[in-house]
Amino acid sequence: MEKPVQIHDFSEVTKFHGHSCPGIAIGYRVGEIALRELSSRAEDEEMVAIVENDSCSVDAIQFVTGCTLGKGNLIFKDHGKHVYTFLNRDTGKALRIYLKKSTDEMDPEFAEARKKVFSDSATHEDLEKYEKTRNKATEKILEAPVQELFAVEWVDAEFPEEARIFRSVRCAKCGELVSEHRTRVENGQMVCIPCFHEYSRS
Known part of the structure; x- marks a missing residue:
């Protein structure tokens, strides 16, 4: 019987990243799915992650899955899309995960608060509201059903050459x-x- 893959606690991921936010929550959930479906964490290069953005989510993916830039098994494609593909060299399987809705669509209140806090006229109250709505939006992502957040599918993918x-x-x-x-x-x-x-x- 396969031993279940240990998934880090979200608080460990936020400590690594520096703060808690919807982006890090998205990456955490993506990493959870990858580990659960592929039954593997990358101790070396047996798992490869291909990420199509350079947002906060990628820090969580590195921490949770063990796929890192330095090991050569984190591949960045500058497409600006919340698309994440994970490949398991041992099994030959490839999993593609796509975020269905933007954080603005998921939580319009957070989107409005973020817009205000990054304006030239932001007040202390605006900052407090932003932090409160950011935390709420993050919790929403952490608790939502997978099928509500993501499209998850097995795909045929070309495996990249191992790092040289x-x-x-x-x-x-x-x-x-x-x-x-x-x-x-x-x-x-x-x-x-x-x-x-x-x-x-x-």
């Missing part, structure tokens, strides 16, 4: 070390991306 370690070379311009596979060739020399002078006629 590349040698470092010195940039011919600044002299700093750069991973060989991220260099550019300029006038026959290897340079880092910030030093590279891109040519374009557009």
